């Protein structure tokens with residue numbers, strides 16, 4: 286489904302190569318994890334996939350079901366089925382969370398040639414999904430992420446994901462800053478979306494989250510490259526020995 | 537206050553006054569008009585050198601003859617059309633009874649300035665021009681004095697109860713060369729309340745004064761939308777005086793207009809009073825919009841809020857001059873002021889001069905002013921959720937304006953105004 290081949294990315298403003306040839310393929314229904322030390326390029330990968338400005342792709346490709354992601358506008362990528370749960374969700378004063386979600390859901394439906402959801406249908410859907418994530422009505426009314434705690438922001442990301450029903454979900458450190466209970470809630474939200482078809486790319490610093498969201502494949506990224514790929518046991522190895530051993534081995 | 541004016545300013549004032557004639561009317565009005573004319577002669581009209589006119593060139597407001605302004609042809613329903621209200625219509629600055637509702641509203645007395653006889657307006661005798669005159673200190677406002685002297689039409693509204701419907705002043709612009717002055721006086725008696733709506737471009741050039749005197753426990757809500765005509769020029773003043781535990785809320789939407797200066801002079805004279813004044817302005821190209829606000833706290837435990845937001849593109853200019861003056865003894869004052877410009881491109885300009893002057897020690901006053909572009913992070917966040925670029929931009933523009941729009945208490949009216957802003961953005965799409 287998601288195919289990344291030899292992806293090379295530098296900063297637009299600086300002569301700094303961040304991704305130095307990333308290869309990765311996530312098949313339908315698979316859950317892949319990317320782990321790696323800080324600064325290795327994990328967030329950069331997620332931003333480049335979703336189309337953030339400031340990066341220049343100077344080699345390789347990224348496709349979703351064969352469509353070239355790199356040529357699309359961010360909103361087109363979303364309509365094509367890509368979703369990024371941000372490491373740092375953005376606060377947007379003045380835009381109500383509910384209004385935002387309804388606009389987003391209907392924009393995507395429109396882009397895909399589907400009929401827009403009625404206000405009533407939308408409300409019913411969001412209430413059910415929000416309840417699963419323990420997001421109360423008051424949080425839905427507040428401006429997007431404004432005054433939300435770290436955990437609330439991350440749950441709000443998962444709510445958006447649940448509402449938008451993407452094909453391919455990229456989660457960037459959705460576990461960071463969460464206590465155990467909040468993490469379980471988030472993991473349940475993600476697991477509820479695993480339907481055998483949807484793909485997941487779970488970026489995380491810690492093995493913890495992977496106890497709850499069981500990955501099929503684990504990749505280790507370092508200095509802009511995937512340096513090791515293995516099964517879930519690779520995450521445990523990192524947990525026990527840190528990244529040092531793996532990095533030494535590769536070097 | 538009389539200062540020696542440079543010869544040119546004297547000439548300019550003389551030239552401006554030459555074609556004008558004091559209107560005829562009830563004796564107390566005539567006295568007030570003559571007093572205003574004397575004030576104006578002392579002050580003279582402003583020049584570019586006046587500190588208070590540093591950011592806005594008054595030349596076109598000074599000119600003896602107003603330049604023409606094309607009348608906007610549109611089939612858009614006027615603002616407030618869906619609101620249940622008592623409509624009073626002015627066509628190029630002249631009250632038109634034929635298009636107006638019967639001015640009968642329980643708890644509200646309405647008279648036309650051009651027609652009042654001495655007896656009708658016993659309550660207004662000490663009022664017409666009074667708040668304007670008070671508002672000439674410490675900063676001169678010559679156009680307001682000019683208005684008090686020469687405005688021939690307007691309404692005098694006395695509110696003695698809780699008005700069931702808003703009074704709505706509709707200003708139609710029909711003549712491309714119209715040059716008008718309107719003067720309204722509102723007296724809200726103790727415990728009474730009124731919502732006053734104003735909408736429409738009014739004229740090619742307008743000079744409007746609104747004096748609002750709110751007695752103890754009175755409430756006055758004011759919402760205006762200044763019309764969409766592009767070339768029109770406007771200078772408006774609101775003078776408000778607030779009694780104990782009274783409430784004053786005013787919101788202005790400015791869309792287009794080549795020159796608009798809205799001044800507000802608000803004086804909190806009774807304890808525990810609340811005054812909020814807000815504005816949202818959107819301008820494209822030949823647009824110069826200026827909000828000049830002066831709030832004086834002269835009582836205990838009062839709250840004032842100034843919220844001004846301007847969205848500018850394509851060479852448009854926004855100006856904000858806002859002052860909070862806390863007089864000696866005005867303890868427990870809670871004063872807030874924010875002015876922000878959102879630049880949709882690199883050509884536009886937002887000029888702000890926020891000021892605090894405080895002579896009491898137990899007060900909480902804050903002010904802030906920012907100029908910026910659309911937040912790229914927020915834009916990307918919205919787009920990454922599938923919201924198209926233009927829609928995402930418009931959402932952020934409306935979000936920027938919302939703090940000002942939130943000052944409009946009626947959701948119905950706020951919704952109407954929001955729709956106008958959406959339409960303005962819609963018209964600017966490529």
Ligand SMILES: Nc1ncnc2c1ncn2[C@@H]1O[C@H](COP(=O)(O)OP(=O)(O)O)[C@@H](O)[C@H]1O
Nearest residue numbers: 296303321322323324325326327328329330339
């Ligand atoms: N916009 C940017 N400006 C400057 N440096 C950046 C920017 N984006 C990423 N980087 C740099 O790229 C490297 C990878 O960062 P990032 O992708 O955030 O790593 P990770 O998510 O794995 O911690 C880091 O050295 C970081 O400082």
Ligand SMILES: [Mg+2]
Nearest residue numbers: 327328372458
């Ligand atoms: Mg990161």
